[in-house]
Amino acid sequence: MSTSGKEVFLIGPGYIGLEVLDRLLEKGYNVTALVRREAAAQDLGKQGVKTVMGSLEDSETIQRQTAKSDIVIHTATADDIGSVKAVIAGIEERASQNLHTIYIHTSGFYSDTKPEDLDARPDSSSHRAIDLAIISARKSLGTKAKLFIMLPPLIYGATHHNRVSIQIITMARFAMKNKYAGYVGKGKSLWGLIHVNDLSYGYLTMLQWLEQAPPEAALEHPYFFSENGKELSWRDAAAIIGDELTAAGKLSDPAPCQIPKDQFKDLFGHYSMVILGQNARNRADRLRKLGCEAKHTDVRQASREEELPLLLKEDLSGYSGYNKPAASGSG
Known part of the structure; x- marks a missing residue:
């Protein structure tokens, strides 16, 4: 189904966002992306994507472009409250002009069949402050806009965009620096899984449902999840890393070990x-x-x-852990 004519503002054309962008272009959406680098703008322009230059700190730019857009999809991070508030302000501006907006935000990870469990989480929970800002905006906007939240599990895989995932690859970078594959805590905790390509189809499915649903759908609980029916423990993730890096000649022993707290700096810090x-x-x-x-x-x-060949090309000489926002809250 072609949806040519719908204006989409994509915030975060990165690991997730570029996959979502592929799905949007396949369906004929007109996409404008927020980009920080001129080289990225040129690459996207070759695909027919319009761009606005700026970062997540450029609230005025984000609000202005949101106000011009029928659909906003935020895939940059689950932990930047400023950019989310700017999107909400743009949506409120549109609502004052009787213009309807669909907003899909990317957040954390729980269970979408029991929204009451999510809403009962403490405000200090990771990602929760931003979720609460969206929920507050939903209450004030009512049926004037559809604001929904996608909560992916552990994302993995790489495609033609040659981007790698965050969690497993950060563990792999740790292993290459410290010469062993490690896990945090006891390694028994489980996460659901989704390949980044499958996740992009989840966004598209969600978007097309929101477009076709009546205005009253805006009042339904806001949470959507994606997963492929499999789960992985962190110890098993470390074992995969150990096996693959040993086979690649980067480790001498594939056996996973517990990572001491004083080495968390080479992962995600506190x-x-x-x-x-x-x-x-x-x-x-x-x-x-x-x-x-x-x-x-x-x-x-x-x-x-998919991911190991890209990882092995990286220069890790100055690696000192994941240096971008990865979580929020106090627990």
């Missing part, structure tokens, strides 16, 4: 336990009811064939 040591189990019931089923299930194969 958020390492939150990101790599807790459970995040969910079921994508809403997406499945809409006919969206994941096709990629083999995280080991994707790690070996």
Whole structure:
């Protein structure tokens, strides 16, 4: 179905965002992306994508472009409250002109079949402050806009965009620097899985449902999840890394070991336990009811064939942990 004519503002054309962009272009959406680098703007321009120059700190730019857009999709980070507030301000501006907006925000990880469990989480929970800002805006906007939240699990895999995932690859970079594959805590906690390509189809399915749904759909609970029916423990993730890096000649022993706290600086700092040591189990019931089923299930194969070749090309001489916002809150 072609949806030519719909104006989409994509915030974050990165690991997730470029996959979502592919799906949008396949369906004929007119896309404008927020980019920081002129080289990125030129690359996107070759695909027919319009761009606005700026960063997540450029609230005025984000609000202005949101006000021009029928649809806004934020895939840059789950932890930047300023950019989310700017999007909400743009949506409120449109609502004052009787213009309807769809907004899909990317957040954290729980279970979409029991929204009351999410809403009962403490405000200090990771990602929660931004979710609450969106929920507050939903209450004030009512049926004037549809604001929904996508909560992916552990994302893995690489495609023609040659971008790598965050959590598993950060563990792999740690292993290459410290010469062993490690896990945080006891390594028994489980996360659901989704290949980044499957995730992009989840966004598209969600968007097309929101476009077709009546205005009253804006009042339904805001959470959507994606997963492929598989789960992975962090110890098993470390074992995969150990096996693959040993086979590649980067480690001498594949056996995974517990990482001491004083080495968390080479992972996610004080958020390492939150990101790599807790459970995040969910079921994508809403997406499945809409006919969206994941096709990629083999995280080991994707790690070996898609991400490891890219990782081995990296210069890790100055590596000192993940240096971008990865979580928020106090727990």
